[in-house]
Amino acid sequence: MSDNITVRGFVATEPKSSTTPGGVATASFRLGSTDRRYDRAKDAWVDGNTNWFTVQGYRQLAGNIGCSIKKGQRVIVMGRLKMRSWENDGRIYHVAEIAAESVGHDLMWGSANFIRTATNGPQDSPGQSGSASAIPDGSRDESHEDDQAGEGQSDDNDSDGSRTVFINDVSGEAEVLDEETGELKGAAA
Secondary structure (H helix, E strand, O other), X not given: OOEEEEEEEEEOXXXXXXXXXXXXXXXXXXXXXXXXXXXXXXXXXXXXXXXXXXXXXXXXXXXXXXXXXXXXXXXXXXXXXXXXXXXXXXXXXXXXXEEEEEEEEOOOOOOOOOEEEHHHOOOOOHHHOOOOEEOOOOOEEOHHHHHHHOOOOOOOOOOXXXXXXXXXXXXXXXXXXXXXXXXXXXXXX
């Protein structure tokens, strides 16, 4: 049985990234979700009970959590709830874990600038290196066409000839990640 859950709360710890022995990327953080209600007698909002969760993300989600989520930010997490308990020295401990499928900033508390990674879509097969690849939302990623025109520009390419490309959702332009600084270089050429 799988219990799906959606939780709004705050990131209580800096995300920790690691890799499983099988080579799968993981990221985890603690999430606090505090109930708030308006107390008419005090004429103010008051905090209620705080529920604590350990959020665990895998693969691409883990990498995006590591780059995007910081301690103190408000987030929304959707995933599968797992309740674990164990005994140590006569005491029983319980923990609520969420195997996250989606994590995002809670826009009720601020604004965000979303940057889609081009690697989230289907990859070109070796025989299709010049064709544009499809992005899951139906748009086209034509950054691979730029790769052929820009061959020999080793400053943007990794040792295997690939590069990390992000698609700016506002302008639709491909942007290249500077591996040294971690910043976007602007429109990919």
